Amino acid sequence: MPDAALTIEPFSPSADPAALADLRARLRATRWPDAPEDAGWSLGTDLDELRALVAHWADGFDWRAQEAELARLPRYRARLGGLGIHFVHARAAASAGPALPLVLCHGWPDSFWRYQKVVPLLTDPAAHGADPADAFDVVVPDMPGYGYSDRPAGAPLASPAVAGLWAELMAGLGYPRFGAAGGDIGSHVSRYLALDHPDRVVAVHRMDGGLPVFTGDRAQLTAEERAWFDEVGAWGAAEGAYGAIHRTKPQTAAFGLTDSPVGLAAWIVEKMRAWSDCDGDIGRSFTKDEILTNVTLYWLTGTIGSSMRMYHANGALPVEQLTRRVDVPSGFSLFHGDILRPPRAWLERMTNVVRVTEPPRGGHFAPFEEPELYAQEVRDFFRPYRTAR
Known part of the structure; x- marks a missing residue:
C-alpha cells in the first residue's frame, strides 16, 4: 500500500481562457527580427519556418484538444520535499x-x-502486439521547475536531489523496488537513482552516457574514447552556447523567453530540430501540433527560467559526483539520430554495462519520435530483472 505520509490528489489542469487569449494577442503582435538571405538554420532558428509555425499557433492550434489528449494519462500531484510534484501514474x-x-x-x-x-505501450503491451508479461506500472514525474510541478523558490535542485525525490515518490506509491529509465537530464537523474539507491533500483536504462568527465591521464583512455572526447569538445564549441547560458546566466535569458512566446518557441524548436532524427526537416519527427504542445506547456506554466536553472545546479556538482561508477545493471539504447553517442568503452568504464544497442531510427526524443521502438528497447532490457522487484 502507498505510504500514508504521501498525499496524492488527481490532477487535470485547464488553462485559463484569459491566458490563451493573451498568448494569441502576443503572437499576433510579434516584432520579428530580420535575417540574412538564405540563412536558413545556420545562425539559429529559421525565420520563415518559425513564422509559419507561429501563424498556426495563433490561428490554427487547438490547445483545448491537446489538453484533452494529455488528460487521457492518469495524472496526480503530491508533496515531495516541500514542493508540489506532478506525475503520471499508469498501472x-x-x-x-x-x-x-x-x-x-x-x-x-x-x-x-x-x-x-x-x-500505453508499456502498460498494456498485449494491446500493441507485444508479450503481456512485459507490462510495467509507469510513473512519469515532472522535475521541479518543469511542466506542472512547482518551481523551487530557493536554489534550484540538481540531479541527485531530484533522484532522491523520485525514490521517495516510488516508495510512497508502494514500490520498494523498481526500474529507472531516462534520457538527457533524465539520464543524469536515473544515474543518481542507481548510485544513491542501489538497494531499490533493479536496473537502469539510459539513452546516453552523459558528458564525459575524466580526471586521470588521457593516455589511459582508448583511442575511441579520446576521439569521442574531441567530438564532444567540437560539438560544445559549435552547438553548446545554450548550455553555457543555462549554466551561467539563465536568469538573463529567462526575461525574454518568459515574456515572448515567439522567443520561447525559437529557443525550444531549434533544439527539437537539431536533436531529433529528422535530417533537418523537423516535420519528419514532429507535427506542428506536437511541437506546439511542448512549447505551450512551457508557456502556460512559466517554467522556462526554472527549467534552465537546473543546468546551473548541475554545473555546481563536485567532480567526485560526476565520476562515480554505477554498479547497478545498466543498459543503453544509443539511437541513430541522437547527439554525442558514447563508445562502449566509455560506458563500461563508468557503469556496469549489461546491454548496449543502436536502434536504427530515433533521436534525442526517441520516446516521442519512435515510441514503438523505444518501448521495445525498454521491454527487452528490463525482462531479466522482473523477478528482482
Whole structure:
C-alpha cells in the first residue's frame, strides 16, 4: 500500500481562457527580427519556418484538444520535499502479467510530454502486439521547475536531489523496488537513482552516457574514447552556447523567453530540430501540433527560467559526483539520430554495462519520435530483472 505520509490528489489542469487569449494577442503582435538571405538554420532558428509555425499557433492550434489528449494519462500531484510534484501514474492493464514498476525521467526542453506516446505501450503491451508479461506500472514525474510541478523558490535542485525525490515518490506509491529509465537530464537523474539507491533500483536504462568527465591521464583512455572526447569538445564549441547560458546566466535569458512566446518557441524548436532524427526537416519527427504542445506547456506554466536553472545546479556538482561508477545493471539504447553517442568503452568504464544497442531510427526524443521502438528497447532490457522487484 502507498505510504500514508504521501498525499496524492488527481490532477487535470485547464488553462485559463484569459491566458490563451493573451498568448494569441502576443503572437499576433510579434516584432520579428530580420535575417540574412538564405540563412536558413545556420545562425539559429529559421525565420520563415518559425513564422509559419507561429501563424498556426495563433490561428490554427487547438490547445483545448491537446489538453484533452494529455488528460487521457492518469495524472496526480503530491508533496515531495516541500514542493508540489506532478506525475503520471499508469498501472499495467488488468490482463497483463505481474508488472515491474518503472520511473521514466524526462530531460530538457520537455516534461512528461516526452513519454506521452509510450506510456500505453508499456502498460498494456498485449494491446500493441507485444508479450503481456512485459507490462510495467509507469510513473512519469515532472522535475521541479518543469511542466506542472512547482518551481523551487530557493536554489534550484540538481540531479541527485531530484533522484532522491523520485525514490521517495516510488516508495510512497508502494514500490520498494523498481526500474529507472531516462534520457538527457533524465539520464543524469536515473544515474543518481542507481548510485544513491542501489538497494531499490533493479536496473537502469539510459539513452546516453552523459558528458564525459575524466580526471586521470588521457593516455589511459582508448583511442575511441579520446576521439569521442574531441567530438564532444567540437560539438560544445559549435552547438553548446545554450548550455553555457543555462549554466551561467539563465536568469538573463529567462526575461525574454518568459515574456515572448515567439522567443520561447525559437529557443525550444531549434533544439527539437537539431536533436531529433529528422535530417533537418523537423516535420519528419514532429507535427506542428506536437511541437506546439511542448512549447505551450512551457508557456502556460512559466517554467522556462526554472527549467534552465537546473543546468546551473548541475554545473555546481563536485567532480567526485560526476565520476562515480554505477554498479547497478545498466543498459543503453544509443539511437541513430541522437547527439554525442558514447563508445562502449566509455560506458563500461563508468557503469556496469549489461546491454548496449543502436536502434536504427530515433533521436534525442526517441520516446516521442519512435515510441514503438523505444518501448521495445525498454521491454527487452528490463525482462531479466522482473523477478528482482
